Each structure stands twice: as structure tokens, then as C-alpha cells.
Amino acid sequence: MIVKDVLDILEGEIICEGDLDQEIKTACGSDMMSDVLAFVKDQSVLLTGLVNPQVVRTAEMMDMACIVFVRGKMPDESIIKLAETRGITLIKTRFRMFTACGLLYTNGLSGGTKV
Template sequence: MVVRDILEILEGEIICEGDLDQEIKTACGSDMMSDVLAFVKDQSVLLTGLVNPQVVRTAEMMDMACIVFVRGKVPDDSIIRLAESRDITLMKTRYRMFTACGLLYSNGLSGGTKV
């Protein structure tokens, strides 16, 4: 799966475009960035309802290619600029986190290894 596929599956809207053809193998859904840092390994996309700069910084530290904001949330300009400077794709979807994760999973995207 590539970022472009996620956009289509989640009926998303691009906020900040990085590499839409980048390979995505796994996903993580969380609003707690401390959990992402502590428990997530080899994740390519982060789904979250949290809209602050820490989301982009966390994604950068974890080498994530894409952040999906659920429930139609939209980051402010400072967050968008930060993502642009890190070449991280930002998108939003109207779906809630549970539904968005379920759609990606049912379309073949893994959650990674067990904790």
C-alpha cells in the first residue's frame, strides 16, 4: 500500500503533500504520543485526533511518512509548515479513529507486531 491508497480508502483530503507513492506497511492509531514513542516500531502512518506540533515531531522521530488527522481535524499553519519541512504527508478524514483504523486494516494494512 502507498500513501495515495490511504487517501483513497479514507476518503481523505491532503493538507500537506509529501511522497504519495511512499510504501506504507503498518499503521498506528493513538492520541498519546508517549505511547507512540514507547510502543510503536516500524510504523509508517500515524492516525490521531491530536492536533499539535508534537504529533509531527513524534512522526519524524519514528520515521513515519504520513499523519492522518481523524474526525476532520485540521492542524494550524505552524504544524503544516513543520510537516512540510520534514517531508511528512498530512491528511484529514471525516472518519473516527476506530473506523479509519478498521478501514485500513480491512484493506490489508497491518498494525505491526504485538506488544
């Protein structure tokens, strides 16, 4: 799956455009950034309902290519600027967290860890 597929599956809207052709291998859905930081996975997408600059910083540390804001949440200008300088794609989807994760999962994206 590539970033563009995530955008299509979640019927999302691009807020900040990075590399849409970058491959995505795993996903992580959480509002707790420390939980995200606890599991290093390569080439991941982060789904979150949290809207603050630390979401982008977390993605930066984890080498994540893409952040999806669920439930139609819109990040402010400072968050968008930060993502721009880091080359991270920001997507907004109207789906709620559970549904958004489920849609990606049923389309073949896994959590990347065995339980």
C-alpha cells in the same frame, strides 16, 4: 499499500503533500504520543485526533511518512509548516478513529506487532 492508498481508502484530503508513493507497512492509532513512541515500526502511518506540533515531531522521530487527522480535524499553519520541512504527508479524514483504523485494517494494513 502506499500513502496514496491511505488517502483513497479514508476518502481523505491532503493538507500537506510529501511522497505519496512511499510504501506504508504498518499503522498506529493514538492520541498519546508516548504510546506511539513506545513501539518502533518501520514505514508507518500515524492516525490521531491530537492536533499540535508534537504530533509531527513524534512522526519525525519515528520516520513516519504520513499522519492522518481523524474526525475532520484541521491542523494549524505551524503544524503544516513543520510537516512541510520534514517531508511528511498530512491527511484529513472525516472518519472517526475507530472507523479509520478499521478501514485501513480491512484493506490489509496491520498494526505490525503481535499482541
